[in-house]
Amino acid sequence: MIESEREVALDEDPFTVHRRLLFGTAYRLLGSVADTEDVLQDSWLAWQKEDRSAVRNPRAYLVRTVTNLALNRLTSARATRESYIGPWLPEPLLTSPDVAEDAELADTVSTALLVVLETLAPVERAVFVLREAFAFSHAEIAEILGRPEPTVRQIAHRARKHVDDRRPRYDADSVRHHEVTARFRAACAGGDLNVVMELLAPDVVAWSDGGGKITAARRPLYGTDHVARWLLGVLAKPESAGAALEPATINAEPGLLITLCGQTIGTVSLGVSDGLVRHVRLQLNPDKLRGVNLL
Incomplete structure (x- = not known):
């Protein structure tokens, strides 16, 4: 796993x-590879x-130390994201197969x-991440954040409920997800509107x-016909210019890299449920593609 640890040599x-x-x-905590690297530095x-x-x-x-530095950066980043041009999406991150195989991670x-x-x-985000992703106890989180344990328990409960009420429900079957992604890739690369529409919920x-740096939709797009035609406009045209859609494991899920002359110029992440694509997220901002070069 990406967070697996071993015994520390002397x-x-x-x-x-x-x-x-x-x-x-x-x-x-940050959803940003660049900010994460700065926090680690x-x-x-400090260490x-x-x-x-x-x-x-x-x-x-x-x-x-990392949590507190990330919280400081996250507080300022939230103000910046309020003026962000178009939808804000997290920076995609290439992950190794063992991460994808651990469902909870x-x-x-x-x-x-x-x-x-x-x-x-x-x-709330810090408490949720430390508790749900890394299984820190409430007492440990209280020490990390410098807050009373009862307060941390309340925050954890509130954050968990908030996330459960808002998170989309996708298939846990990675095989089906891979199959749908492969069909989606072939249809987009071939400019097959009918097949793309069949794959979309x-x-x-x-x-x-x-x-604001690359042409992209400023608002979310809804509906099979609208989304399918827009996707082909974005993903099919680059083929004639030497671009390609390459399969990759992005944020522990099957996804696609949009590449041009060996350079990644975008990523595609699909939310799949019942064999259909429910959500499509394209990251095209060149400043947010550093993570697709990390393993």
Whole structure:
């Protein structure tokens, strides 16, 4: 798993040992690979200055440092996202197969959940991530956040209910998801409008994030015909210019990379239920594609 940890060797830096855990924590809090890397850099600098002899639990200390730095950044980022041009989507992240095979871990990094987490207050998001993704106890979270344990329990309950009420329900069958994604890819690449429409649910919704830098729909698109024609306009035309749709595991789910001359210029994430595509999310903002080059 991406957050799996091993025994710390006596001569090994705990920051290196726990780096995947720290990256996973910050990414789920921020939904941004670039911001996550900045937080890890700041955390590493703080760790280098720390008196290690006074740190009894390096793992807890590092998680606390990363969480607090991420919360500070998230608070300012929320103001920036209010003026964001068009729909805001999290930065996609290429994930290894072992993450996708762990259903619970995969769910906590899915694009759909990251979108829902954006609707939580920063502290609620932190409590949810630490509790649901990494199974920290309420007492541990209370220590990390510097809040009373009863308060953390209340926040955890409120955040969980909020997420459960808003998260979309997709098929857990990864085989079906792969099959639908493969058919979707072939239909879009071939410009087959009829097949694309067959794959879309009647109430399908599509979002595209261009960040004002790449042409994209400024509002969500609804309905089979509207979404299908728009998708082909975006995904079919680049084929003649040498672009291609490549399968990839994005945020622990089957997805597609839009590539041109070996360079990724966009990603496609599909929400699939009952064999139909319910949600389509296209990330086209060039500033938010760093994560598709990470494993």
